[in-house]
Amino acid sequence: MHKNPVTIGPFESVGRAAALMNQLKIGGLPVVEKGKLVGIITSRDVRYCHPNRLVADAMSRNVVTVSPECSFWEAKEIMESHGIERLVVVRDGRTVGIITKSRLYAEIGKHVDALTGLNRAEFLQHKAAELLQSGQEITIIFLDLDNFGTIDKEFGHVIGDEILQQVGKILKSVIAEGLDYLCRYAGDEFAVVTVRPLEEAKQLSWQMIKALAGASWPQGIHVTASAGVAGGRRSRVRGEPNGTHNVRDLINLASLASTKAKREKRPVVVAGWVELEEVG
Amino acid sequence: MSSRPPFASHSSEPVRRAEVTIRLSEFEIPPMQDVLLVGKRAPIGPEAVRRMVDALTPEQYDIIYLDHEIFEAAVLKRSLLKFLPQEKFLPVILEEGMRVATENTVVKAQVNIVVQVNRAVDL
Numbered sequence: 307m308h309k310n311p312v313t314i315g316p317f318e319s320v321g322r323a324a325a326l327m328n329q330l331k332i333g334g335l336p337v338v339e340k341g342k343l344v345g346i347i348t349s350r351d352v353r354y355c356h357p358n359r360l361v362a363d364a365m366s367r368n369v370v371t372v373s374p375e376c377s378f379w380e381a382k383e384i385m386e387s388h389g390i391e392r393l394v395v396v397r398d399g400r401t402v403g404i405i406t407k408s409r410l411y412a413e414i415g416k417h418v419d420a421l422t423g424l425n426r427a428e429f430l431q432h433k434a435a436e437l438l439q440s441g442q443e444i445t446i447i448f449l450d451l452d453n454f455g456t457i458d459k460e461f462g463h464v465i466g467d468e469i470l471q472q473v474g475k476i477l478k479s480v481i482a483e484g485l486d487y488l489c490r491y492a493g494d495e496f497a498v499v500t501v502r503p504l505e506e507a508k509q510l511s512w513q514m515i516k517a518l519a520g521a522s523w524p525q526g527i528h529v530t531a532s533a534g535v536a537g538g539r540r541s542r543v544r545g546e547p548n549g550t551h552n553v554r555d556l557i558n559l560a561s562l563a564s565t566k567a568k569r570e571k572r573p574v575v576v577a578g579w580v581e582l583e584e585v586g
Numbered sequence: 587m588s589s590r591p592p593f594a595s596h597s598s599e600p601v602r603r604a605e606v607t608i609r610l611s612e613f614e615i616p617p618m619q620d621v622l623l624v625g626k627r628a629p630i631g632p633e634a635v636r637r638m639v640d641a642l643t644p645e646q647y648d649i650i651y652l653d654h655e656i657f658e659a660a661v662l663k664r665s666l667l668k669f670l671p672q673e674k675f676l677p678v679i680l681e682e683g684m685r686v687a688t689e690n691t692v693v694k695a696q697v698n699i700v701v702q703v704n705r706a707v708d709l
Contacts, residue, residue: 316633317633317637354627355627355631356627356628356629356630356690358629358630359628359629359630359631359634360630360631360633360634360637362631362633362634363630363631363632363633363634363658364631
């Protein structure tokens with residue numbers, strides 16, 4: 307976010323707001339009265355208003371705000387659902403920053419895998435924590451391609467990259483938006499956090515494995531994968547949270563289960579169910 | 587030594603005079619009468635009007651924000667609303683206002699309301 311943004315008072319003129327935006331090359335100003343956020347005026351508001359008007363007569367009063375702790379993805383969802391281009395960051399009723407769409411998207415871009423277009427591991431951790439905090443049970447599916455190192459060595463990294471791209475597309479076609487959240491975890495590893503119950507998630511992992519095995523691949527390569535599945539829910543345990551797990555542990559459990567699946571030459575291994583005390 | 591100016595006044599020299607005309611009239615406070623209709627793109631908006639009437643004649647006007655194709659707000663003298671309730675008065679004033687106003691204008695209106703009452707009293 308842009309810290310300590312320039313603000314304007316409600317009883318200054320629209321002309322002054324326009325001049326300020328022009329001078330600073332910015333598209334919006336939070337409107338602050340006695341330290342409290344009372345509105346926002348944007349270049350669009352200014353365009354349609356007489357410059358003599360008061361800012362109070364041109365601003366939008368319903369300002370969409372977020373806290374400084376809000377995640378990139380949450381901010382993106384809020385921005386898109388409201389169809390707006392900037393969010394005011396507020397702490398204890400005071401304006402502490404502003405997030406613009408362009409800056410937010412640039413930041414999110416850093417967390418998107420350039421090869422597959424899928425989100426990276428940070429997204430999975432964020433989404434899993436968010437779902438748990440909202441009281442939902444979640445399941446992690448960790449999927450690891452079999453012998454990918456050999457494919458890279460035998461056919462070259464260009465073919466390897468093509469395969470990874472195709473894997474991303476296939477997995478994306480299998481999951482359901484709003485239920486499952488997919489990411490490229492690292493290298494040849496992909497992961498999904500889903501709100502489906504454990505048994506249904508297991509079925510989904512089978513579908514993913516089958517979809518990969520049934521697809522046609524460059525140079526007739528046979529691509530298979532092994533999956534580990536682990537589910538959990540947030541629980542409140544009194545006293546010390548010893549013996550409980552967090553989101554990272556859950557991902558780790560699924561990851562270890564996928565390694566076990568590979569070792570035992572089984573497509574899917576379910577690690578089981580854990581109670582999670584800490585999230586994020 | 588001559589006391590005359592170096593250039594004596596010439597017959598073609600223009601004569602300059604000033605005429606002062608003063609017209610005095612009472613300034614009405616606030617500078618509006620009974621109703622003000624504020625266009626959506628008028629140079630002043632409802633908040634500016636609110637500040638004006640609050641400063642000059644506090645508690646005498648009501649500002650009603652509108653969802654209207656031309657006007658953003660109507661400022662009504664409260665005393666008028668004793669004669670005619672807002673829900674009866676506002677549609678009439680908006681309908682007439684629309685005939686003369688645009689989004690860019692602020693229209694003031696003088697309104698006279700005469701209430702006629704006929705009552706029968708038992709003798």
